[in-house]
Every structure is written in C-alpha cells, then in structure tokens.
Amino acid sequence: MKRLLWPLLLSFGLPLIGNAAAPDIQVGAMYEYLESDQASLLKRVSNRGTATAFVRVMISEVVYDQDLRAHEHVVDASAEGGDGLIASPARLIIPAQGQQAARLVFLGDRSRERYYRVRFIPVLPKAADEFALSNEEARDYDAQLSAGVNVLAGYGVFVIVHPGSAHYEVHTEHGPDHVLLHNVGNSTAVLDDLRTCTVSGRAETCSPAQRIHLLPQRQQRLDHDQGQRHRLQLVEGERRRPLQLP
Numbered sequence: 001m002k003r004l005l006w007p008l009l010l011s012f013g014l015p016l017i018g019n020a021a022a023p024d025i026q027v028g029a030m031y032e033y034l035e036s037d038q039a040s041l042l043k044r045v046s047n048r049g050t051a052t053a054f055v056r057v058m059i060s061e062v063v064y065d066q067d068l069r070a071h072e073h074v075v076d077a078s079a080e081g082g083d084g085l086i087a088s089p090a091r092l093i094i095p096a097q098g099q100q101a102a103r104l105v106f107l108g109d110r111s112r113e114r115y116y117r118v119r120f121i122p123v124l125p126k127a128a129d130e131f132a133l134s135n136e137e138a139r140d141y142d143a144q145l146s147a148g149v150n151v152l153a154g155y156g157v158f159v160i161v162h163p164g165s166a167h168y169e170v171h172t173e174h175g176p177d178h179v180l181l182h183n184v185g186n187s188t189a190v191l192d193d194l195r196t197c198t199v200s201g202r203a204e205t206c207s208p209a210q211r212i213h214l215l216p217q218r219q220q221r222l223d224h225d226q227g228q229r230h231r232l233q234l235v236e237g238e239r240r241r242p243l244q245l246p
Contacts, residue, residue: 023053083108110164121154168236190235
C-alpha cells in the first residue's frame with residue numbers, strides 16, 4: 001500500500017524511504033532578506049532525487065501580536081492592486097538532478113517591516129491541473145512513485161522584507177548575570193554565530209553557535225555565569241560587526 005507523507009519543514013527535510021524513484025528538493029538558505037533597495041530576489045530550488053519534482057509555491061504573511069505570537073494569512077496573488085510577496089512562477093517542474101528558480105517579488109506598502117513564509121511543496125500532479133499534464137503523463141508519473149514507501153518533503157523559507165527606510169539600532173544593557181539587547185530600530189537585526197564562552201586560564205570553551213533574529217522593538221536576554229562572556233556577529237542589513245559581551 002502506498003503511503004504519502006507531507007511534512008512542512010522549517011529547517012530539516014526527512015530522508016526518502018525505499019528504493020522507488022522520488023523527488024528530493026533542496027531550497028538552500030532557510031532565511032532570506034529583502035533589503036530596503038530591493039524589490040525582488042531569486043530563490044533557486046534543486047531536485048537531488050531520481051524523479052521529476054512538481055512543486056507548488058505557497059506564500060503566507062506572518063503577523064506578530066504584542067505577545068510575539070505569530071498569525072499566518074495566505075497571500076492572495078490574484079488580488080487587485082497587489083500588497084505582499086508573490087512568487088513567479090508559482091509552480092515549478094524540476095527534472096531529476098536539475099534546478100529551477102522562482103523570483104520572489106514584493107509589491108505594496110513598505111512603511112514597516114513585513115514577514116512571509118514561503119513553502120515549496122512537492123505534489124502529485126493530476127491531468128488538467130495547473131501543471132498541464134495529459135492523462136497518460138499523470139499516470140506514468142504516479143507509477144514511478146507507486147513502489148515502496150516515499151516521503152515527499154516540503155520546505156518553508158522565512159522571508160524578511162525590510163522597510164523602505166530601514167533604521168538599525170541595537171542597545172545593550174548589562175546586569176550582574178545577564179546582558180539585554182534592545183532593538184530600538186525599525187528593522188530586524190540578526191545575532192549570528194552567538195556563543196557563550198567560559199574562560200579558564202588560557203583555555204576557552206564555547207557553546208554551539210546560535211542564530212537569533214531580533215525583531216524591531218523587541219529584546220533578547222543573554223544569561224551568563226561568572227567567568228563567561230558572549231561572542232557574536234551583529235548583522236544589521238548588509239553590515240556585520242563582531243561583539244563581545246560583557
């Protein structure tokens with residue numbers, strides 16, 4: 001019996017199971033950024049599998065409330081006037097071991113920062129659907145995936161659209177056992193390669209690296225014990241600078 005699983009993954013894909021032909025898509029970086037002077041970006045999607053991948057591109061806008069709870073709203077690409085992120089094309093046919101690209105284009109209001117989740121979802125096409133396959137082509141493709149157990153994994157990419165007049169400003173506040181970083185600007189700053197390091201004599205041991213997105217008007221607390229310090233790269237748009245705290 002054929003089973004199809006459709007996970008939407010934000011960071012890692014599940015491996016393909018079984019020996020049947022199947023697509024295996026890869027989308028590269030899981031975060032993308034539209035800078036103030038950019039209206040679009042190209043997102044390349046590769047297929048490392050052994051069967052053609054038919055991929056739908058679905059976009060939702062992510063809106064955060066005051067408690068930082070995320071709410072998603074599907075973007076209607078056909079809406080008149082256009083206000084949001086759209087993909088062109090919205091459907092990709094990627095041959096095995098091949099690559100295709102979708103252009104992500106932002107239209108509308110950039111007076112504030114906006115956030116989008118772009119999902120690349122492999123599907124089983126049917127005749128007369130948006131991939132324009134014949135009945136015979138659809139049957140042939142389905143037959144390729146009919147043996148064994150297959151996992152068709154979709155991926156979600158998070159896109160941050162910086163405002164038209166981006167302003168970056170991160171303040172630090174030091175406490176006895178912590179550091180607070182406040183983003184008082186109007187654009188997300190990235191705390192990249194963040195590590196907590198313990199110094200003992202000449203030796204230094206650091207935690208695994210983290211990446212934290214610090215949204216506008218939000219703060220991040222970094223706790224530490226005596227003898228510890230934080231190292232990171234502060235990314236503000238196209239500017240990157242090293243910090244050592246405290």
